[in-house]
Amino acid sequence: MNPLESRPAKPLSGAMRVPGDKSISHRALLIGALAAGETVIEGLLEGEDVLRTAAAMRALGATVERGEGNVWHVRGRGLGGLTEPAEILDMGNSGTAARLLMGILASHPLTAFLTGDSSLCRRPMGRVRAPLEQFGAQIVTRGGGRMPLAIIGTADPMPVHYRLPVASAQVKSAVLLAGLNTPGRTTAVELQPTRDHTERMLRHFGAEVDVAEEGDGALAVTVTGQPELTGREIQVPADISSAAFPMVAALIVPGSEIVLTGVGINPRRIGLIDTLREMGADIEIRNEQAIAGEPVADLRVRAGALAGVAVPASRAPSMIDEYPILAVAAAVAEGKTAMHGIAELRVKESDRLATMARGLAACGVEIEEGEDSLVVHGCGGGIPGGGAIATDLDHRIAMAFLVLGLAAERAVTIDDSGPIETSFPGFAALMNDLGAAIGPAGETR
Ligand code: S3P
Numbered sequence: 001m002n003p004l005e006s007r008p009a010k011p012l013s014g015a016m017r018v019p020g021d022k023s024i025s026h027r028a029l030l031i032g033a034l035a036a037g038e039t040v041i042e043g044l045l046e047g048e049d050v051l052r053t054a055a056a057m058r059a060l061g062a063t064v065e066r067g068e069g070n071v072w073h074v075r076g077r078g079l080g081g082l083t084e085p086a087e088i089l090d091m092g093n094s095g096t097a098a099r100l101l102m103g104i105l106a107s108h109p110l111t112a113f114l115t116g117d118s119s120l121c122r123r124p125m126g127r128v129r130a131p132l133e134q135f136g137a138q139i140v141t142r143g144g145g146r147m148p149l150a151i152i153g154t155a156d157p158m159p160v161h162y163r164l165p166v167a168s169a170q171v172k173s174a175v176l177l178a179g180l181n182t183p184g185r186t187t188a189v190e191l192q193p194t195r196d197h198t199e200r201m202l203r204h205f206g207a208e209v210d211v212a213e214e215g216d217g218a219l220a221v222t223v224t225g226q227p228e229l230t231g232r233e234i235q236v237p238a239d240i241s242s243a244a245f246p247m248v249a250a251l252i253v254p255g256s257e258i259v260l261t262g263v264g265i266n267p268r269r270i271g272l273i274d275t276l277r278e279m280g281a282d283i284e285i286r287n288e289q290a291i292a293g294e295p296v297a298d299l300r301v302r303a304g305a306l307a308g309v310a311v312p313a314s315r316a317p318s319m320i321d322e323y324p325i326l327a328v329a330a331a332v333a334e335g336k337t338a339m340h341g342i343a344e345l346r347v348k349e350s351d352r353l354a355t356m357a358r359g360l361a362a363c364g365v366e367i368e369e370g371e372d373s374l375v376v377h378g379c380g381g382g383i384p385g386g387g388a389i390a391t392d393l394d395h396r397i398a399m400a401f402l403v404l405g406l407a408a409e410r411a412v413t414i415d416d417s418g419p420i421e422t423s424f425p426g427f428a429a430l431m432n433d434l435g436a437a438i439g440p441a442g443e444t445r
Contacts, residue, residue, distance in 0.1 A: 004398075004417040004428060005441045006405030011255030011303070012434040018243045020045035020236035021264050022423050023169070024294065026096050027201045028234045029053045030104060032074035033062035033082070034180065035205050037231030041072040044236055049094035049422045056101055059085040060112075079229055080181050084110035088148070091116045093349060093393065093422045096170055099128045100198075102151055103174030106137035107181040109155035115148035119349050119393040125149060128174045131162040131188075135178050159184035159225060163218075166344065167317045169194035172221065176202065176209070182225040189220045194317045195268045196221075200293040205229045237264030237296040241321045242424045244272050245399045246431060247301050248325045251281050252332040252407040256303040258434055265297050271319030272326060273299075279306040279333055306333035308378050313341020320344060323374070324400035327356050331365040332407055333378035343372035349419070350394035359401050362387030363412060386410035395419040399427060402438050413441050 025045040030053060032039030044050065046066075054064045054072075061083035063075040077083070082104070089112055091098040098114055102125070105112050115121065126145025133139060136154035141147065159182050162175050172188045176198055179186025199209045199221060207227040212220045243260045250256040265273075265285065273283055282302040289296055306329055319326070323345055330337030345352035357369035364384030366377040385408020391398040398414045405412030420427045428438040437444045 001415060002417045003413055003415055003441045004402060004438060005411045005413040005444055006402040007411045007437040007444045008408065009253050009406040009436045012250050012253050012258050012436060013256060014434050015259040015261055016246055016430055016434060017261045018238045018246065018263070019047065019424060021239040022047065022049060022241065023096065023195060023197050024201070024236050024264065025050040026053045026100060027197050028236060029057055029064060029074060030100055030177070031201055031205050031229065032231065033057040033060065033064065033076050034079050034104065035076040035229035035231045036078040037076065039074040039076065039231040040233045041074065042235045043070065044072045045239065045423070046070065047421060047423050047425050048092055049097055052090065052092040052094055053097045053101070056089045056091065056097065059087060059089060076231060079226065080108065082108050082110065085112050088113040088115055091120060093117050093119055093419060095120060095123055098125070098147065099170040099174050100177055102128050102132060103177035105151050105153045106132040106135050106178040107157040108153040111150065111152045113148065113150050117393065121147045124347055127166060127168065127171050131160060131171070131175050132178055134158070134160045134162065135182060157182035159186045161187045163189040164191065167192040167194055169198070173198040176221065176223045179223045179225055180207065180227070185222050185224050187220050187222040189214065189218050191218045192314065192317050193219055193268055195266060197266070204234070204293045205232055233292070235291045237291060237294055238262045239423070240264050240269050243299065244322050244325045245403050245424070245427070246434065247283070247299065248329045249403045249406055249431065249436065250301040251276065251303055251306065251329060254303050258301050260299040260301065262296055263299055265295050268318050271315045272322035275309065275311055275315065275319065275326060276329060278309045279329065280304060281306060308333045308335035308337040311337065311339045316341050316344065321396060324352055324356055324396045325403060327360060327374060327376050328400050328404045330376035330378055331360055331383050331404065332381065334380040336375060336377050338373065338375045340373050342374065348394070350392035350397055352394065352397065355390070355392050355394060355397045359387060359389045359397065362389060363404060363408060383408040384410065385412050387412050389414045391416050391419065393419050395422045395424065399424060406436055411444065
């Protein structure tokens with residue numbers, strides 16, 4: 001346990017490059033390990049989640065090494081070339097690492113055992129087991145589809161056409177990755193568009209991925225199996241889901257103005273920017289360019305008054321990880337912010353609906369928690385603060401409440417900052433470089 005507190009801050013100013021995108025970093029390592037030849041990755045997120053993926057791919061026979069200056073080198077096994085791991089694969093806190101890896105393993109003829117920390121071991125894996133069994137893999141889980149689990153990949157996979165019952169990029173990606181080492185065409189149909197980093201990266205490595213709109217507006221994403229995947233160069237953009245924390249901090253600490261550089265602005269990831277702008281936020285997108293198949297830009301953010309809004313359920317996939325920090329912006333805003341269609345938050349690193357609701361209430365913010373909704377009654381500026389927050393092994397809950405403390409009347413304490421290392425190593429120091437006051441409890445004055 002590593003408690004931290006944050007106090008009302010002076011205006012934030014300066015430029016920051018947040019660490020690399022977590023989703024893209026996992027995919028670069030996973031697909032690099034399946035490709036023939038060398039993949040060179042610049043700007044990989046060196047957070048615990050991604051390092052778990054690196055370790056797992058090494059255990060499966062790929063060479064994954066950190067070179068000079070945050071450049072990583074992966075020498076892949078070639079599609080179908082992974083070898084059976086001698087040890088249990090520990091995926092730590094990372095649902096993405098676990099579910100995407102299960103997709104790959106499903107169509108490789110080997111047996112692997114997967115586990116994770118206590119947060120990951122309570123998250124549902126049945127959502128990937130169902131489609132992966134259709135390829136012919138066998139998966140044995142604990143009760144309720146929980147990890148630890150064993151997966152016996154099939155030597156003779158069948159292509160699958162799978163309609164996703166939940167809007168989940170992880171499930172879509174598991175299906176597409178299983179389809180890679182499967183003859184024929186594998187399709188994942190999604191009713192709501194989710195992040196498409198797997199599709200973009202597969203194309204970057206030379207695979208054929210088609211997207212077709214179905215009559216009902218659903219998207220059918222099809223990968224043609226057994227492509228030649230060739231090692232590539234990848235530059236990982238800064239993670240918009242990490243940039244979200246300094247972004248909201250700069251909006252709610254009066255007088256702030258910051259620039260977040262090189263941030264990935266994939267259209268399926270920018271629901272938070274759209275929502276904050278609807279609330280009146282001053283966010284300017286500058287220097288837009290495309291890097292390794294992904295759009296990237298600098299974001300200039302200036303503090304100002306925010307007003308509550310209704311956030312439609314249809315926006316949830318494009319900002320699924322950003323609700324904790326949106327709730328913090330909503331707590332400062334004038335009026336009510338209603339977030340609908342967010343039941344998926346209950347199966348993230350923590351039950352985020354519950355951890356947010358509890359934490360906001362502890363900081364003197366009025367909330368209404370529904371089964372799949374959260375209503376925050378904004379304080380119109382002065383949040384009382386003073387809460388002691390139980391983060392429940394959830395990095396985004398930890399960072400959201402440290403940001404809240406910067407704009408509150410009294411310091412906010414979180415019980416454990418350790419999980420922040422999974423996605424945003426150096427968070428407190430980088431925030432303090434901008435002018436924040438985050439540090440060990442009792443030492444921030
Ligand atoms: C991710 C997909 C999302 C997101 C997670 C990363 C990915 O999960 O919450 O942090 O990289 O594919 P779901 O697919 O479960 O919504």
